[in-house]
Every structure is written in C-alpha cells, then in structure tokens.
Amino acid sequence: MKIFINGSTKEFKGAKIAAPELVIYLNLDGKRFAIEKNGQIIPKSHLNGVYFNDGDKIEIIGAVGGG
Amino acid sequence: MEDKILNINDKLIIAGRSFQSRLLIGTGKYNNFEETRTAVDASASEIVTVAIRRINLGQSSDEPSLLDFLPSKKFTYLPNTAGCYTSEEAIRTLYLARELLDGHNLVKLEVLGDPNTLYPNVVETINAAKILIADGFDVMVYTSDDPIIAKQLEDIGCCAIMPLASLIGSGMGILNPWNLQIIIENAGVPVIVDAGVGTASDAAIAMELGCDGVLMNTAIALAENPVLMASAMKKAIESGREAFIAGRMAKKPYSASPSSPVKGLIR
Numbered sequence: 461m462k463i464f465i466n467g468s469t470k471e472f473k474g475a476k477i478a479a480p481e482l483v484i485y486l487n488l489d490g491k492r493f494a495i496e497k498n499g500q501i502i503p504k505s506h507l508n509g510v511y512f513n514d515g516d517k518i519e520i521i522g523a524v525g526g527g
Numbered sequence: 528m529e530d531k532i533l534n535i536n537d538k539l540i541i542a543g544r545s546f547q548s549r550l551l552i553g554t555g556k557y558n559n560f561e562e563t564r565t566a567v568d569a570s571a572s573e574i575v576t577v578a579i580r581r582i583n584l585g586q587s588s589d590e591p592s593l594l595d596f597l598p599s600k601k602f603t604y605l606p607n608t609a610g611c612y613t614s615e616e617a618i619r620t621l622y623l624a625r626e627l628l629d630g631h632n633l634v635k636l637e638v639l640g641d642p643n644t645l646y647p648n649v650v651e652t653i654n655a656a657k658i659l660i661a662d663g664f665d666v667m668v669y670t671s672d673d674p675i676i677a678k679q680l681e682d683i684g685c686c687a688i689m690p691l692a693s694l695i696g697s698g699m700g701i702l703n704p705w706n707l708q709i710i711i712e713n714a715g716v717p718v719i720v721d722a723g724v725g726t727a728s729d730a731a732i733a734m735e736l737g738c739d740g741v742l743m744n745t746a747i748a749l750a751e752n753p754v755l756m757a758s759a760m761k762k763a764i765e766s767g768r769e770a771f772i773a774g775r776m777a778k779k780p781y782s783a784s785p786s787s788p789v790k791g792l793i794r
Contacts, residue, residue, distance in 0.1 A: 466584060488586075494624075496623065523604070525577070525578065526744075527553025527578075527742075
C-alpha cells in the first residue's frame with residue numbers, strides 16, 4: 461500500500477501502518493512534530509490507535525527558522 | 528487614546544504576557560543554529576518567531592532542531608504563517624503550530640498578497656484573524672501601515688498590531704513615519720513595527736515614534752556580523768525608547784538658539 465507523506469510517496473507492506481510505527485520508521489521518536497491525516501490534525505495523545513491506510517495523505521510538520 | 532505616564536521600566540505587555548525586551552527577532556536566514564542562538568542572546572530578545580514547515584523525512588535520530596537551541600523555558604515562541612496567501616492556509620498552519628507547541632496560542636498572523644513584494648493581503652488577514660481569535664488564539668498581526676486597517680484589526684481583537692516599516696527583507700527602513708504615528712496614536716494595544724528595518728537607526732526611529740517594540744529578522748541575520756548587529760539593535764531599541772519617554776525638544780525650523788551664554792563675550 462502507498463501513503464503520501466509531505467508530498468512524497470512511501471510504500472509499505474500490508475494493508476495499514478500504525479502511527480507510532482511510522483514515527484519510529486521516520487526517526488521522529490522523541491522529537492517535536494505535529495501530524496495531519498487527510499487534513500485533520502491527530503493530537504499527540506491520540507497517536508496510539510491511529511492507522512494509515514492506502515492513499516492517505518499525511519503531513520508531518522515542525523518548527524524551522526523564520527521571521 | 529488617553530495620555531499615560533510612561534516609565535522606562537514599563538514592561539511590554541502582550542495579551543497578558545509581560546516582557547522586558549522590546550526587540551522581537553526572527554530565526555530565519557542564519558548560517559546554523561549556533562549562530563542563531565548567539566545572535567538571539569546578544570539581542571536579549573525574549574520573543575522569537577519560528578516558521579512551520581514540513582519536517583525533513585530523511586533525518587537521523589540525533590538531528591538537532593531549532594527548538595533545542597531555543598528552549599521554551601527561556602524563550603516565547605511566535606509561530607508565523609510566512610508563505611501563506613489565503614486565510615485558509617494561515618489558519619491551517621497555526622492549528623498545526625498550536626498542536627506542535629503543546630497548546631501555545633500566541634501567534635504571528637501574516638497573509639501575503641503578492642510573491643514579489645510580500646505585501647500583506649489585509650482582507651484575507653482580517654478574515655483569518657476573526658476565526659483564530661474566536662478559537663482562542665492571541666493574534667499578533669502583520670499588516671500594512673494603513674491606519675484604518677490597523678484600527679479594524681484591533682477592534683476585532685488582535686493583541687498587537689504589527690505594521691511594516693517597508694517590504695519584508697528589504698532593509699529600506701521606515702518609509703512612512705507619518706502613518707506609523709497615526710497608528711500609534713490611535714492604538715489601544717501594542718504597536719510593533721515588523722519588517723523592513725535595515726540597521727540600528729531604523730529601530731531607534733521606530734521606538735522614538737512611540738512604537739512598543741520592533742520585530743526584525745533579515746537586518747540581523749544578513750548583517751556581515753549578525754551577533755554584533757543583534758547587540759546594536761538591542762541598544763537602538765533601548766535608546767529609542769528612552770528618547771521617546773524623555774520627550775524630544777521641539778523642532779524650531781530656521782531659528783537657531785545658542786547653547787552658550789550670549790552675555791560676557793570677550794570683546
């Protein structure tokens with residue numbers, strides 16, 4: 461199955477991937493970020509129990525330098 | 528607004544938060560996070576703007592982040608909506624920022640109207656501000672130097688009005704001190720000049736006009752020596768504020784007045 465993360469396509473085996481599993485896969489464990497799934501924010505406290513399925517559009521954002 | 532007796536020790540109060548420093552700085556365009564932090568420390572700023580962007584997906588588990596260098600215990604973050612051209616984009620960005628920063632609700636709203644000038648779209652800005660304020664955000668708003676729009680933004684509940692001095696990143700200084708003066712005289716919330724400051728004298732002029740603070744990024748980050756410029760800006764803000772409170776002498780065009788006694792001249 462394919463999901464779209466920050467505009468790039470990522471392929472995974474199986475029909476779905478758990479949100480915490482994706483966080484570890486992307487080396488984001490323990491870092492500060494926020495996640496949107498198909499335009500809806502998933503609060504950090506609700507990440508457990510969320511799955512990403514084929515075709516989901518995911519945005520993962522952080523803070524960078526800006527004025 | 529009614530006249531208030533100002534004191535040099537007065538703090539900058541924004542939406543109930545109190546700050547000693549009247550210099551707010553952006554964190555973009557620095558060479559690295561160490562330089563960012565050293566410049567921020569030299570500026571003595573307490574409020575730092577940050578941008579919200581897609582995270583780098585290929586990163587290692589120990590990759591440093593901006594927020595590690597600017598810890599929330601020491602600094603107040605001001606997430607911005609730079610790069611947003613519609614109220615929808617700006618609102619989405621700030622919802623994500625609030626989630627990212629654990630419910631932090633003090634934000635800098637800017638909705639741009641044109642990619643060449645980065646001039647604000649005040650119609651979209653007002654639309655976004657109304658929605659954000661209704662949802663509990665404390666909105667510091669970037670706007671043009673139009674006094675009517677500035678007052679409208681205050682009336683809908685923005686906690687600070689941030690008119691441009693000149694175009695973002697242009698370093699052209701304060702192009703319309705007369706409009707800024709009108710905005711300041713009419714305002715019941717802090718007025719913070721945001722964008723266009725190029726060097727220390729620009730910041731001092733903004734403060735001498737009676738601005739409550741100045742927000743800048745490029746003037747420091749793109750100086751040949753950013754850390755030294757950060758220190759210069761700190762002093763300019765302080766001296767401009769002192770001069771404003773001290774109250775400048777009246778201008779007397781074409782009428783010189785000697786500073787030394789006119790009596791007792793040696794003939």
